[in-house]
Amino acid sequence: xxxxxPPTGGPPMMPPGMAPALGPMPPPMPLPPGGIGMMxxxxxxxxxxxxxxxxxxxPMMGIDPTMMLLMQEMDRMExxxxxxxxxxARRKPWQKPKKPDEQEMLTLIxxxxxxxxxLISRFAEHLAYLDPEHPTVGVPEGFDADVERYWVSSxxxxxxxxxxxxxxxxxxxxxxNARTSADRDDAVMKEDFLYYLRAEAVRQxxxxxxxxxxxxxxxxxxxxxxxxxxxxxxxxxxxxDECAFHMxxxxxxxxxxxxxxARGMTRMTRxxxxxxxxxxxxxxxxxxxxxxxxxxxWVLGGAKP
Numbered sequence: 406x407x408x409x410x411p412p413t414g415g416p417p418m419m420p421p422g423m424a425p426a427l428g429p430m431p432p433p434m435p436l437p438p439g440g441i442g443m444m445x446x447x448x449x450x451x452x453x454x455x456x457x458x459x460x461x462x463x464p465m466m467g468i469d470p471t472m473m474l475l476m477q478e479m480d481r482m483e484x485x486x487x488x489x490x491x492x493x494a495r496r497k498p499w500q501k502p503k504k505p506d507e508q509e510m511l512t513l514i515x516x517x518x519x520x521x522x523x524l525i526s527r528f529a530e531h532l533a534y535l536d537p538e539h540p541t542v543g544v545p546e547g548f549d550a551d552v553e554r555y556w557v558s559s560x561x562x563x564x565x566x567x568x569x570x571x572x573x574x575x576x577x578x579x580x581x582n583a584r585t586s587a588d589r590d591d592a593v594m595k596e597d598f599l600y601y602l603r604a605e606a607v608r609q610x611x612x613x614x615x616x617x618x619x620x621x622x623x624x625x626x627x628x629x630x631x632x633x634x635x636x637x638x639x640x641x642x643x644x645x646d647e648c649a650f651h652m653x654x655x656x657x658x659x660x661x662x663x664x665x666x667a668r669g670m671t672r673m674t675r676x677x678x679x680x681x682x683x684x685x686x687x688x689x690x691x692x693x694x695x696x697x698x699x700x701x702x703w704v705l706g707g708a709k710p
Contacts (some may be wrong), residue, residue, distance in 0.1 A: 499668065517661040517674035528629060528658050535562050535628070565627055572623035577603055606634075606652040621654055629657040653687075 505513070579599040581592035610618035625632045633655040642649045656677065663672040679687075685696050 499665075499671070513663075513672065514674050514676065517663050517672070518676055520663075521661045525658055532628065535565060565624070568627055569620055569623040572626075573617060573620035575619075579603075602648075602650065602652070605648045605650070606654075609648075609652055610654060615654070618654055625654075625657055631657050633657045633660045651687075 579596045581595040581599075583589040583592040607618045610616075610621070615621065622632050635653045635655055637651045639647070639649050639651050655675065659675050659677040661674040661676070662670050663674065665671045681699070685699075688695070
């Protein structure tokens with residue numbers, strides 16, 4: 406037994422026939438798809454540390470870069486489709502309403518319009534204070550316009566013009582959050598996109614003959630306490646020089662949103678008047694389908710365009 410005893414202060418001696426371990430054993434080599442001796446499918450990289458057999462080409466060699474990009478795009482589209490299916494499965498019944506018929510739509514419109522009658526009446530009363538030409542408020546009982554003359558102050562109208570002009574001249578500022586310095590480039594791109602949409606909305610409003618959109622927005626807030634806009638896709642946009650959105654500023658007195666508690670706004674009804682030309686300009690397609698149908702009905706009715 407003395408021959409196996411280590412020297413004093415030294416490491417223990419191994420028994421005869423055993424060698425000390427040099428370190429932890431390396432992990433086993435991963436098997437290629439299909440088992441030992443099988444090559445991975447085309448387009449799949451070789452496992453680490455594995456080389457193709459002698460005389461066999463590397464499966465990653467010879468694949469066109471365009472084909473690689475196409476394969477990656479197909480994988481991305483498949484993942485998005487799977488995500489959309491999961492999102493659709495999570496949608497609740499109230500989020501998938503059926504298309505109403507004409508009679509049901511008219512019924513809902515009347516309900517929404519009736520629900521806002523009080524608010525619309527208050528809007529009309531407030532606007533009456535701003536009309537110095539036709540005063541309908543502040544007139545004492547028994548006033549006879551044929552005998553007496555009334556005095557009208559333009560103070561409220563002047564105040565409105567001052568407030569809306571001041572607010573309308575303030576430039577809108579957008580600031581996208583960037584959590585890290587690496588996100589700053591993306592944040593700048595978002596800000597540039599928002600500035601572009603703002604400039605496009607102002608241009609579209611002016612092209613429609615409505616004047617200054619910033620002034621109109623400030624006036625709506627001053628008169629109604631709110632501003633309402635409708636943004637829709639421009640599916641006929643051609644190239645990067647044409648905006649992909651139609652942006653309209655609406656009269657708040659014509660809009661009747663319908664809310665359902667925590668679900669938020671589930672319906673928005675709008676009742677307004679519009680000329681035929683304005684309606685065709687806002688809603689007709691690029692082929693002029695509605696305009697052609699109107700002209701056809703007009704000619705069949707005996708009139709001439």
